[in-house]
Amino acid sequence: TKLKVGLLFGGCSGEHEVSISSARAIAQALKSGENTNKYEVLPFYIQKNGIWQGVEIAQQVLAAGSPYLPTDEQQGKHNLWQFPSQASEIDVWFPILHGPNGEDGTVQGLLKLMQVPFVGTPALGSAVGMDKLAMKTAFAQAGLPQVKYIAVNRSQIYSNPCVFPKLCDEIEATLGYPCFVKPANLGSSVGIAKVRSRAQLETALDNAASYDRRLIVEAGVVAREVECAVLGNDQAKASVVGEITYTSDFYDYQTKYTAGQADLIIPASLPDAITTQIQEMAIKAFAAVDGAGLARVDFFYVEQTGEVLINEINTLPGFTTTSMYPQLWAATGIPFSELVDQLIQLALERKVNS
Numbered sequence: 001t002k003l004k005v006g007l008l009f010g011g012c013s014g015e016h017e018v019s020i021s022s023a024r025a026i027a028q029a030l031k032s033g034e035n036t037n038k039y040e041v042l043p044f045y046i047q048k049n050g051i052w053q054g055v056e057i058a059q060q061v062l063a064a065g066s067p068y069l070p071t072d073e074q075q076g077k078h079n080l081w082q083f084p085s086q087a088s089e090i091d092v093w094f095p096i097l098h099g100p101n102g103e104d105g106t107v108q109g110l111l112k113l114m115q116v117p118f119v120g121t122p123a124l125g126s127a128v129g130m131d132k133l134a135m136k137t138a139f140a141q142a143g144l145p146q147v148k149y150i151a152v153n154r155s156q157i158y159s160n161p162c163v164f165p166k167l168c169d170e171i172e173a174t175l176g177y178p179c180f181v182k183p184a185n186l187g188s189s190v191g192i193a194k195v196r197s198r199a200q201l202e203t204a205l206d207n208a209a210s211y212d213r214r215l216i217v218e219a220g221v222v223a224r225e226v227e228c229a230v231l232g233n234d235q236a237k238a239s240v241v242g243e244i245t246y247t248s249d250f251y252d253y254q255t256k257y258t259a260g261q262a263d264l265i266i267p268a269s270l271p272d273a274i275t276t277q278i279q280e281m282a283i284k285a286f287a288a289v290d291g292a293g294l295a296r297v298d299f300f301y302v303e304q305t306g307e308v309l310i311n312e313i314n315t316l317p318g319f320t321t322t323s324m325y326p327q328l329w330a331a332t333g334i335p336f337s338e339l340v341d342q343l344i345q346l347a348l349e350r351k352v353n354s
């Protein structure tokens with residue numbers, strides 16, 4: 001009998017559309033080649049308002065490739081916890097939700113409660129990986145080099161008596177310009193700004209605070225952007241290293257999701273020692289957040305000094321056919337459909353509660 005895979009996608013996140021694309025690619029891979037005999041895919045869709053939809057609507061969304069919009073009759077309802085009855089049949093979950101409410105441990109906690117195995121990192125590591133402040137603390141503890149940064153809480157921006165000017169003074173004195181202002185818990189560069197002046201800093205902090213209570217401001221580095229994919233549980237492996245190039249100011253949302261704005265170079269042209277160093281750092285970072293299954297780890301390579309700095313880990317990276325994560329594994333010798341198969345096997349290996 002085939003294993004029933006619950007492909008969970010969509011989600012209350014700015015990366016909802018990306019999740020639909022990722023799920024389309026994974027569903028396709030589970031229905032092709034040797035996977036056909038092993039797996040039966042049952043898609044489940046989380047609307048932007050958090051409501052779960054079962055197989056029928058989920059299949060429509062996959063076919064259309066665009067969101068199912070909340071209906072009028074759903075207005076004001078909080079039936080987030082009414083699962084489609086088909087959920088009880090699932091043998092293993094494959095959540096492919098990106099960003100808040102999906103990549104951050106919330107859904108992982110729920111799947112643990114269901115006592116069904118699931119692909120990817122459990123709640124703790126997902127939450128640590130998503131929150132850039134917690135992540136940086138874990139990385140620092142593991143001895144991983146990173147850019148200088150300052151943690152900011154929303155209350156420092158809107159407090160009375162006003163501590164905001166002092167905060168900006170501290171950022172200017174410690175980090176200088178350009179610096180990057182980010183909401184701590186987001187992805188796809190949403191809410192991120194590169195700032196070059198006091199006025200831009202103030203606007204960026206105010207804007208980032210509309211996304212999250214927790215913010216981070218980082219010193220800007222001039223570096224090549226390289227990424228490494230990790231696959232496995234306690235004995236995880238690292239892929240070849242890929243590079244992202246673009247002509248825009250930084251790798252912002254528009255550059256990420258407008259065709260032709262960025263190029264992925266796989267493998268990146270790097271000295272062997274740097275490649276090895278990046279791969280070792282990727283595995284260290286994965287362990288530092290107690291990752292499981294998969295992650296994409298992003299780095300800055302400062303060519304002038306030969307320095308490699310870790311930027312971040314993404315525990316549920318983009319998974320479309322053209323995304324960096326599956327492409328890195330394809331170049332390492334694991335084609336897309338085999339990658340999906342291995343991820344499910346890794347979930348079963350880990351079982352529940354471990």
Ligand code: ATP
Binds near residue numbers: 182219311
């Ligand atoms: P993802 O979609 O990979 O989850 P994210 O929203 O978590 O992205 P980051 O990876 O932290 O955001 O930053 C987005 C981009 O902003 C980087 O790829 C890089 O182009 C630029 N960037 C971020 N921080 C810095 C920095 N400290 N110095 C230079 N560039 C930076």
Ligand code: MG
Binds near residue numbers: 186188312
């Ligand atoms: Mg990220």
Ligand code: MG
Binds near residue numbers: 186187314317
């Ligand atoms: Mg991300």
Ligand code: MG
Binds near residue numbers: 298311312
């Ligand atoms: Mg990133």
